[in-house]
Amino acid sequence: MSFDDPIDLSKRIESSEGLKVQQKMDWLGTSYRAFVQNYNELKVLLQKFNNPDVALELWTVNNRPQLDAFQQEVLRRLQNYLASAKSLVQHARKLADEMLGNTESHKQYDALLKVGFTDSPLVQFVEDLRDYALHNQLPVTSAVLHWEKDKELDNSIVLELGDMKKWDRWSLRAKEFMKSVGDKANLEAVVSEYSSKVIELHGWLSKKVAEAKAVPLSELDELQERLRNTGV
Numbered sequence: 001m002s003f004d005d006p007i008d009l010s011k012r013i014e015s016s017e018g019l020k021v022q023q024k025m026d027w028l029g030t031s032y033r034a035f036v037q038n039y040n041e042l043k044v045l046l047q048k049f050n051n052p053d054v055a056l057e058l059w060t061v062n063n064r065p066q067l068d069a070f071q072q073e074v075l076r077r078l079q080n081y082l083a084s085a086k087s088l089v090q091h092a093r094k095l096a097d098e099m100l101g102n103t104e105s106h107k108q109y110d111a112l113l114k115v116g117f118t119d120s121p122l123v124q125f126v127e128d129l130r131d132y133a134l135h136n137q138l139p140v141t142s143a144v145l146h147w148e149k150d151k152e153l154d155n156s157i158v159l160e161l162g163d164m165k166k167w168d169r170w171s172l173r174a175k176e177f178m179k180s181v182g183d184k185a186n187l188e189a190v191v192s193e194y195s196s197k198v199i200e201l202h203g204w205l206s207k208k209v210a211e212a213k214a215v216p217l218s219e220l221d222e223l224q225e226r227l228r229n230t231g232v
Contacts, residue, residue, distance in 0.1 A: 004230055006230045016216065018216035018217045018218075018220025031088045035087075035198065036199070041077050041080075043192070046156075047188065049070070049157055050156060052155060055143070071141055071157070074157055082133055085126065088198065116197050121173045129159075132167055136167055136169075139164060140160040140163065141187065142158055142160050156187070158187060160183065161178050165178055
């Protein structure tokens with residue numbers, strides 16, 4: 001059997017460390033794409049209400065059923081967003097532990113998590129909000145439409161925090177966030193800031209894993225190229 005026998009190459013690829021690394025990176029990538037898609041779908045809907053023409057039309061008395069349906073759709077997309085956000089955080093942590101091990105990069109990852117996530121009131125609010133929606137009830141949202149002379153129309157979807165604050169499982173950081181914003185939180189602002197943090201950290205982690213596993217990934221690329229060259 002020659003070194004470039006396709007059966008032998010296929011077996012070497014299947015048993016290679018590089019393939020295992022690539023599969024785990026691909027799994028995280030799937031989780032990440034689900035999060036980004038859910039974020040984009042929620043953001044598009046929230047930005048739609050930011051259009052004064054849309055907001056004013058929905059606020060007319062005759063269109064109240066449409067406004068109710070719009071807010072129900074916001075909650076549906078918010079639920080998907082929160083679930084995918086939690087999954088991505090857990091999957092990323094698992095990949096970091098497995099791929100980075102006891103390295104300086106893992107220490108940097110832990111530091112980034114602490115500063116950007118664990119110690120962030122907004123992030124802890126979003127993560128607690130997922131548990132609130134899962135274990136207690138869906139959040140309450142409302143459509144805000146406010147106008148003052150010589151000012152732009154204020155139209156947005158907000159989280160109504162008044163009754164939500166009664167839940168006894170909010171973390172201290174989440175309570176800090178709710179105290180800072182009062183009884184209403186602009187939903188688009190919350191998910192946009194949280195998503196920016198998640199996307200930035202995902203990019204950093206993906207780069208560090210690729211660097212840490214450069215050798216086995218390179219070996220995998222070489223084996224796959226040789227397999228393709230056999231014509232099989």
